[in-house]
Amino acid sequence: MTEEPDFYRPLRQENFDGGNCFLCGKKSDAKTAEHIFPKWLQHKYDLWDQKLILTNFSPIPYRHLTVPCCPKCNNEDLSLMEEKFRKLLERSFENLSFQDELTIFQWTAKILYATRYKELSLLVDRKQPDLGKILTPMELEGYSSLHLFLQSIRIPTTFNEPKPWSIFVFQCDDEEFFYHNNINALCVSMKFGKVAITIVFEENNLIEDFMNGFKKLKEYKINFPQYLEINSHIFYSAILKENVPKYFSAYNMDQNHLTVNTMGLLRSREWDDKEFASIFDYLLNSCGIDIGQSVYVSDGTLTTFLVDENGEHLTKKLSKK
Known part of the structure; x- marks a missing residue:
């Protein structure tokens, strides 16, 4: 393995204080947020006021499912990936190439990982704050490989077989x-x-x-x-x-x-x-x-x-x- 690169911040180095981008992990002064379920999807299927059930069985409106994201990841890398996914959906995911599958992988993995990341900031029970958050940073580290794979949204990546x-x-x-x-x-x-x-x-x-x-x-x-x-x-x-x-x-x-x-x-x-x-x-x-x-x-x-x-x-x- 090469020396630890500076192309993203691995989970073990995260402080999870809400000021770091969920994707690249770097500190950002800009106050931007990434909708885990993108706005176009929420509007298309009328999800804005509907609720998703979290892992502690508490509901949260789709519109409130956001994570901190730096401007570059939000407005450039993720936006480009979203547009690729929308085109695949428009053609009903027919005749998928490897690159098409990679886009589906990135899009769905972002939703799974970002939802878990969101749970770092949510209390198990608002009435009993001493119970802590739904997810701990240590538990999130179990998704370190998925977090690494998500860097393919930002950086050209080769996934050697098997995918x-x-x-x-x-x-x-x-x-x-x-x-x-x-x-x-x-x-x-x-x-x-x-x-x-x-x-x-x-x-x-x-x-x-x-x-x-x-x-x-x-x-x-x-x-x-x-x-x-x-x-x-x-x-x-x-x-x-x-x-x-x-x-x-x-x-x-x-x-x-x-x-x-x-x-x-x-x-x-x-x-x-x-x-x-x-x-x-x-x-x-x-x-x-x-x-x-x-x-x-x-x-x-x-x-x-x-x-x-x-x-x-x-x-x-x-x-x-």
Whole structure:
């Protein structure tokens, strides 16, 4: 690894006093703030007054989800990335190149990381301030690799294979916006009306390979319960991770270029249908979908919504094509 470069401030050097940019980590006298969920997205899907549930289960309006950001990162680097993402959304994330996937990775990783960063400044309970903040700086350090990867928004970066993400794209049959994540498993899904993306971070593209049948579902228009079922599978695959691969970087100061490499293999424990069912049950219940029982049936079978009008499972149907 090269000597510690000065191209950004690593998390271990942060003082988290609210005066440093969440992205580059540098001190900025300018009072600028980055909307975690960008304004264009909030206006497009009428999110301004709606609320996101934080990890301590307290609600916060989307419009209040901001983090400190220096003028350069805010007005130049992040704005350019946002425009690239908007164009991908306009074309429904079709025919994605590696650079397109990198933009999706940057955009979603910024939302996941910045939301956690925001929790550094929010009390667990306003009525009991002695309980402290929702997130501690030590806990945020667990996102140091993701924070490093986010520097690719600012600095030309090469991610050597395997890429540290898996991306899935789906077509949906309704116009509703929906966002959910699993903080511990490092995965995010967002439904922009009739198109949705699901991404898992720091797993060396293995989940995309393992869940390849779901990649083919982008050819089929799915309903909301089917979307939740698919994400339950993907999220649970991420939850099964027993470790996160190690990443190391090299920064070329003369060329202003960052290279990210990986070492070590991803290990996962065995799939458990009952455990998967609890994830799926929770998602269904949290969205107000009551099927009258658990998706895990007493005879050991699993209830599934992923069937066509003839009762054929969609992944089997599409695998025949």
